[in-house]
Amino acid sequence: MGENGEALPKTRSEEKRWSSEVRKRLPEWVEGSVQPIIAEALAAEALAAAIRVEGEKLFIDYEAATVGSGYVAPSVMLEFGARSTGEPASLRDIACDAAGLIEGVTFPTARPRVMHAERTFWEKATAIHVFCLQERLRGDRFARHWHDVARLDEAGFAASASADRDLANAVARHKTMSAAT
Helix, strand or coil: CCHHHCCCCCCHHHHHHHHHHHHHHHHHHHHHHHHHHHHHHHHHCCCCEEEEEECCEEEEEECCCCCCCCCCCCEEEEECCCCCCCCCEEECCEECCCCCCCCCCCCCEECCEEECHHHHHHHHHHHHHHHHHCCCCCCHHHHHHHHHHHHHHHCCHHHHHHHCHHHHHHHHHHHHHHCCC
16 A cells, blocks of 8 residues: 555555556446446436447437537546546535526536545646657647646646655656556
């Protein structure tokens, strides 16, 4: 067990073995464990949506309420992986941004267990650092990290993340171990 309660491999070869095993098992887990839970929740709410699994990703495709530019697909992607420990995490209340803005409409809320925003900040910041060093700044895939860091800063999480040196060091250690794969 590492600092902050993280289970970390002791060597690069152990990390490679762990990562390889996770990549092998994860698609089975997504299809066998996650998909049935999502399907049951959609059915319980009588929501018209289709679920598709592509390896480590689960997509929930829904019918769009309006026609837009096509830039945002009517689909939600849940992506699973082993690159982050997901810790520290806690329960967090989630509400729709439009809640309270449309009279007579009540939006659902949720209380999932989520990784702390400070950890997300460091995950994104280290990814940006690597992309810059490797001069791999092409495409929309990388732009999302910049957007996320800017939004985390606007919400005040960049300052609290920067003050948490132990968390920054834990992410750096984890990233160093993950770089071997």
